Amino acid sequence: xxxxxxxxxxxxxxxxxxxxxxxxxxxxxxxxxxxxxxxxxxxxxxxxxxxxxxxxxxxxxxxxxxxxxxxxxxxxxxxxxxxxxxxxxxxxxxxxxxxxxxxxxxxxxxxxxxxxxxxxxxxxxxxxxxxxxxxxxxxxxxxxxxxxxxxxxxxxxxx
Numbered sequence: 714x715x716x717x718x719x720x721x722x723x724x725x726x727x728x729x730x731x732x733x734x735x736x737x738x739x740x741x742x743x744x745x746x747x748x749x750x751x752x753x754x755x756x757x758x759x760x761x762x763x764x765x766x767x768x769x770x771x772x773x774x775x776x777x778x779x780x781x782x783x784x785x786x787x788x789x790x791x792x793x794x795x796x797x798x799x800x801x802x803x804x805x806x807x808x809x810x811x812x813x814x815x816x817x818x819x820x821x822x823x824x825x826x827x828x829x830x831x832x833x834x835x836x837x838x839x840x841x842x843x844x845x846x847x848x849x850x851x852x853x854x855x856x857x858x859x860x861x862x863x864x865x866x867x868x869x870x871x872x
Contacts, residue, residue, distance in 0.1 A: 828851060
């Protein structure tokens, strides 16, 4: 009988200690937040605005809109970079998209520069205002309206 009380007490003490250790451990940041911090520290004048569900909105002088989408249940991609600029993008916009894509997808900046400029420059009279292409395992979709051009870069989940 005494033995059973000691075992119960020991189990209760072990459970209490593990609970305290679990609560005292530091909170782990989301992978998407980590990528946003890397973007902010790696690209000049880029600021992290706010997070809404799985999308982090960013600001930069070269882009009208800039956002980072992260993996959620039911999506076919792991991460997404969305950028909107003027109809005729500036070299600063190309550089911003290439730098952000290189950090997000861990691909070299030369490859992301080549892919994003090809996608954005293919839009026009012959190919239309919506171009989809694949470059270095990244899916790129560029669209253009009368006033602005957008690029969306994603990587499928299985790659």
